Amino acid sequence: MDWNNMCQTFNDKDNVWSWQYTCEIFPDLLDAMWVTISATFVAYFVALILGLFLTLGRRSPIRPVKWFFQGFLEFVRGTPPLVQLFFIYFGFPEIPYIGFEMSAFTAGVLGLGIHYSTYVSEIYRSGIEAVPKSQWEASKALNFSKGQTWLRIVLPQAIPPVIPMLGNYLITMFKETPLLAAITLMEMLNMAKFIGAKYFDYLEPFTIVGFLFLLLSYPSAILVSKLEKRMNRRFRQKNA
Template sequence: MHWDWAVAADVLPRLLAGLVVTVQATFVGAILAYALGLGLAVLKMSHSRLVSFTFYWLSEFIRRTPLLVQLYFLFYVLPDLGIFLSPFVAGVIGLGLHFATYTSEVFRAGIENVPKGQWEAARSLNYTTAQTWTRVILPQAIPPMIPPLANYLITMFKETPLLAAITVVELFNAANIYSNSFYKYLEPMTLVGALFLLVSIPSAYAAIWLERKYARQN
């Protein structure tokens, strides 16, 4: 077995197209995970025990089951219930729901770290609930959350090969399709690893920089 540059040149455009899908799925899934995670954090902190209990255990159920099983449910089981999703949409929803349970804990910790006096100050200014959250609590809570949220973004990027199970032609699946068609595995899979490293290593250093930056501010 030896490296064939002709095979590498042939498969590279397909891998780059797959990388674009991978990055798209990661960022759309992350936006969904952050939005749902914030909402889930607020619901789990609700003063209503029924609401907080329900969403706590819903979060635990999603977090304690494998992402792969959730992807299969969204893509293969929901059609039996009359709900049809494209592979990409099912993959993005799966990533967003799964990682929302993790980001919700980041949001919850950040919100709880805001001094209680800030809530009291907002009440003394007659702020509405929405104004309290948007003008007082979240502006103070979110900056320290940025490093861990960035780390989850990187983790989500590395989990995207699971989308191949529901036929999304992302980076790994693009290589897998080529390898199974031409029985060439060395070059495609090596390039997949290299492309993942090319994106994830700079991203990891960016996350470290963010962590140090906000550590100095605190």
């Protein structure tokens, strides 16, 4: 029995909740779920890379460069992500010479990635500042270059302790993807709105979307919590 035939077995038109309607719209919402997951992970990758770049720029010994990065961080954190998404998708293409049009998916992952890179940057900064000063002095004693110091000594010690915090932001970004509906990306929320407007029935699609978000985010939160406890236990044993 295929999916459509299985949906026909439900006959509950008189009920508040229609299982036949639920069965018919579920494949479309499932497809939209993969768009949501893809947007989350791509935006998260952008945030991780750009966040590290912002952290290094903020630590620059050149004051104008340092001030520029600090100003960028404060500006992005001080403005709503929805405004940033609107600017990237609708406003940026109209800028002469440098503006260009991009898909809703590209604009969405850039908007979320740039916005959350400023928070990821703070996590990186806390990890870097936790590296003992003696490690920096040891790198100088070994005549390491700046690149070798960062890649071989600082980052391998700074990033592992902050992995659980980075995981929390992955979950947060996943729950922020409904913002992308504002720029026409057909993620789960936008698909639910489209289906509800098409059939004049919003109860089932929005309820399904809520359960899908819960189904994906709650186990991830438990996993991040266990990872955090494991990392804390490992570092307590290391420092004991």
